[in-house]
Amino acid sequence: MSKPISFARGAPSLDIVDVEGLRAAADRALRNDPAGATAYGTSVGYLPLREWIAERHDVAPERVLVTNGSMQADAFLFDALVRPGDTVVVERPTYDRTLLSLRQRGADVRMVQLEPDGIDVAALARVLAAGAKPRLAHIIPNFQNPAGYTLSLDKRRALLALAADHGFVVFEDDPYEALRFEGEPVARMVALDPERVVYASSFSKTVCPGVRVGYLVGPEELIGQIAKLATGAYISPNMLAQAIVNEFCRSGALERSIETVKAALRERSRALAQALGEHLPQARFVAPQGGYFMWLELPRETDVAAMAQRAAQLGVQFVKGSDFMLEGGESSLRLAYSGVTVEEIERGVRLLAQAYREVSERAGAAA
Amino acid sequence: MSKPISFARGAPSLDIVDVEGLRAAADRALRNDPAGATAYGTSVGYLPLREWIAERHDVAPERVLVTNGSMQADAFLFDALVRPGDTVVVERPTYDRTLLSLRQRGADVRMVQLEPDGIDVAALARVLAAGAKPRLAHIIPNFQNPAGYTLSLDKRRALLALAADHGFVVFEDDPYEALRFEGEPVARMVALDPERVVYASSFSKTVCPGVRVGYLVGPEELIGQIAKLATGAYISPNMLAQAIVNEFCRSGALERSIETVKAALRERSRALAQALGEHLPQARFVAPQGGYFMWLELPRETDVAAMAQRAAQLGVQFVKGSDFMLEGGESSLRLAYSGVTVEEIERGVRLLAQAYREVSERAGAAA
Numbered sequence: 001m002s003k004p005i006s007f008a009r010g011a012p013s014l015d016i017v018d019v020e021g022l023r024a025a026a027d028r029a030l031r032n033d034p035a036g037a038t039a040y041g042t043s044v045g046y047l048p049l050r051e052w053i054a055e056r057h058d059v060a061p062e063r064v065l066v067t068n069g070s071m072q073a074d075a076f077l078f079d080a081l082v083r084p085g086d087t088v089v090v091e092r093p094t095y096d097r098t099l100l101s102l103r104q105r106g107a108d109v110r111m112v113q114l115e116p117d118g119i120d121v122a123a124l125a126r127v128l129a130a131g132a133k134p135r136l137a138h139i140i141p142n143f144q145n146p147a148g149y150t151l152s153l154d155k156r157r158a159l160l161a162l163a164a165d166h167g168f169v170v171f172e173d174d175p176y177e178a179l180r181f182e183g184e185p186v187a188r189m190v191a192l193d194p195e196r197v198v199y200a201s202s203f204s205k206t207v208c209p210g211v212r213v214g215y216l217v218g219p220e221e222l223i224g225q226i227a228k229l230a231t232g233a234y235i236s237p238n239m240l241a242q243a244i245v246n247e248f249c250r251s252g253a254l255e256r257s258i259e260t261v262k263a264a265l266r267e268r269s270r271a272l273a274q275a276l277g278e279h280l281p282q283a284r285f286v287a288p289q290g291g292y293f294m295w296l297e298l299p300r301e302t303d304v305a306a307m308a309q310r311a312a313q314l315g316v317q318f319v320k321g322s323d324f325m326l327e328g329g330e331s332s333l334r335l336a337y338s339g340v341t342v343e344e345i346e347r348g349v350r351l352l353a354q355a356y357r358e359v360s361e362r363a364g365a366a367a
Numbered sequence: 368m369s370k371p372i373s374f375a376r377g378a379p380s381l382d383i384v385d386v387e388g389l390r391a392a393a394d395r396a397l398r399n400d401p402a403g404a405t406a407y408g409t410s411v412g413y414l415p416l417r418e419w420i421a422e423r424h425d426v427a428p429e430r431v432l433v434t435n436g437s438m439q440a441d442a443f444l445f446d447a448l449v450r451p452g453d454t455v456v457v458e459r460p461t462y463d464r465t466l467l468s469l470r471q472r473g474a475d476v477r478m479v480q481l482e483p484d485g486i487d488v489a490a491l492a493r494v495l496a497a498g499a500k501p502r503l504a505h506i507i508p509n510f511q512n513p514a515g516y517t518l519s520l521d522k523r524r525a526l527l528a529l530a531a532d533h534g535f536v537v538f539e540d541d542p543y544e545a546l547r548f549e550g551e552p553v554a555r556m557v558a559l560d561p562e563r564v565v566y567a568s569s570f571s572k573t574v575c576p577g578v579r580v581g582y583l584v585g586p587e588e589l590i591g592q593i594a595k596l597a598t599g600a601y602i603s604p605n606m607l608a609q610a611i612v613n614e615f616c617r618s619g620a621l622e623r624s625i626e627t628v629k630a631a632l633r634e635r636s637r638a639l640a641q642a643l644g645e646h647l648p649q650a651r652f653v654a655p656q657g658g659y660f661m662w663l664e665l666p667r668e669t670d671v672a673a674m675a676q677r678a679a680q681l682g683v684q685f686v687k688g689s690d691f692m693l694e695g696g697e698s699s700l701r702l703a704y705s706g707v708t709v710e711e712i713e714r715g716v717r718l719l720a721q722a723y724r725e726v727s728e729r730a731g732a733a734a
């Protein structure tokens with residue numbers, strides 16, 4: 001059997017990583033600032049990169065902390081804010097690692113339904129009116145993982161109003177923002193309410209995952225508190241990798257890389273939508289305007305767990321929808337199109353459709 | 368006033384970092400393995416580097432986990448093994464960040480006196496006989512931080528025998544091992560008892576701190592457990608930096624870098640010993656055979672806190688001995704000679720001696 005086609009992993013294929021640009025950036029980082037790139041540095045990150053991020057967000061550098069990937073940023077934020085028993089609102093579905101991380105900390109996780117224009121703010125208002133007192137709401141506003149949906153501006157404003165009324169922090173987890181290949185950008189919540197929102201993003205999707213560089217933007221006091229946690233965890237994050245990313249960003253390579261990535265994602269998402277329309281018309285989905293993911297809802301009776309097993313036998317991998325929820329989601333699934341070629345997409349969808357048919361027929365025969 | 372002379376920071380000066388070698392290694396890493404250097408990788412670290420470390424230790428790769436610096440390795444090990452209330456034995460004095468990290472986890476920290484040939488094993492035996500049931504003993508066997516002392520082979524064996532009898536894990540925290548510039552190496556405890564010892568080391572002192580690459584060697588089951596913690600913390604450590612370190616190690620640059628570092632440390636430690644003999648004969652110390660640090664004991668009545676203040680005014684920094692203990696140490700201090708030139712050492716020691724005289728005279732006048 002040939003190499004499996006993976007719709008499972010939210011990671012870029014190597015052909016859309018600017019390896020030459022990274023080599024040049026590494027060379028410049030070690031020529032231009034050998035002391036900064038090789039020394040311990042500080043727990044807030046490599047200072048020139050911190051400044052570059054601060055300028056992009058139009059905030060003071062004291063509001064920025066650069067970490068070893070944005071997962072680590074999430075972990076620090078949860079360590080700073082979430083105590084066992086604290087209520088945390090998340091989207092339903094949401095990123096499985098976030099769910100796991102919150103549950104490991106003993107948080108009382110409340111999932112609120114995600115709609116194609118973002119979290120159901122009216123449902124959240126009802127949860128709050130019923131007495132929930134969340135410490136934090138975790139929101140992936142753009143091209144959400146796993147659904148690919150984007151939170152509308154109206155809903156961003158409504159969410160911030162709820163946060164202000166009920167005194168909770170909004171965690172705007174935004175690694176895919178730069179990967180919009182259609183439509184218009186929506187204002188960041190951290191720009192709309194800088195004292196109530198903590199923003200996280202990453203260079204994993206715009207430079208490459210292996211550099212493990214993420215960051216937080218938030219209120220100065222909280223960032224200072226997290227800097228202390230970071231000192232205790234690792235003294236300082238990776239100065240060499242951050243110095244390389246800094247050179248990559250400041251040289252214009254970042255913009256070129258983002259264009260390459262967006263062009264590939266646009267092509268792949270269209271190929272995926274078209275192949276699904278042709279071969280698996282039973283699947284409902286919203287065509288994404290950016291990011292890595294598409295969410296499929298299959299007819300209610302579909303056993304996606306069985307379908308995943310059969311698909312794996314046929315050489316195609318994806319993640320079951322139920323992995324992104326505390327309960328339910330048994331007839332949904334996530335397809336990542338970031339790491340597959342157009343040819344693989346077409347072949348993969350045909351195999352997915354075969355797995356769907358076989359599992360449905362088996363279920364029909366058993367009924 | 369000119370730039371302060373820092374005997375405070377355990378970090379190398381830039382002149383002993385092989386920046387050219389790092390540039391070449393970065394270039395090769397991205398040419399030879401662009402996929403591995405830029406992708407997420409796995410939480411056990413960049414596989415070729417993991418293999419290189421395993422070969423050096425003559426163990427299976429499954430016993431090795433490569434982390435973002437050895438502080439992070441320590442943190443994972445403590446997370447895996449230490450629960451609030453657990454007894455942990457440490458040396459007195461010991462690395463201040465280890466003390467802090469253990470106390471933050473609610474450990475019951477028992478300090479056992481460090482002697483010039485390592486931890487007082489007889490005193491530890493008495494603590495154990497009196498009923499202490501440690502989970503872990505944290506030991507820095509070579510050129511200890513802060514004291515610069517090395518644990519003798521006899522004491523290593525005695526310590527392992529106590530660990531076997533009383534069922535505790537020995538955490539062999541060994542970042543300075545490669546920096547021996549005099550005398551003969553002593554066998555690693557992890558080689559003497561691979562099932563009872565977890566070993567940590569780092570490339571911070573042999574490549575540079577900014578790469579933030581450390582590692583653990585230990586029993587396969589424990590390493591597997593820590594790999595899961597690492598996945599939850601950051602998915603994977605820095606693949607780009609680890610790929611660069613891998614190239615640096617495999618090209619022979621590591622051996623050359625270690626020779627450069629050792630030559631500088633030998634020269635600096637001798638200059639320090641000589642200057643102290645000349646200008647501050649009141650200080651007792653053991654001339655180190657490797658590593659970064661020298662421990663000074665001043666006459667019992669010396670107020671080292673006051674001396675540190677006065678020295679800072681004169682432009683010289685060091686760390687007070689009391690920072691490395693839970694109590695006591697008021698007449699001792701740590702000098703790091705890794706980041707200072709011979710000229711700075713001579714000038715710095717003269718200023719230290721001046722601070723000592725002034726503080727002693729003030730105390731004498733007050734008495």
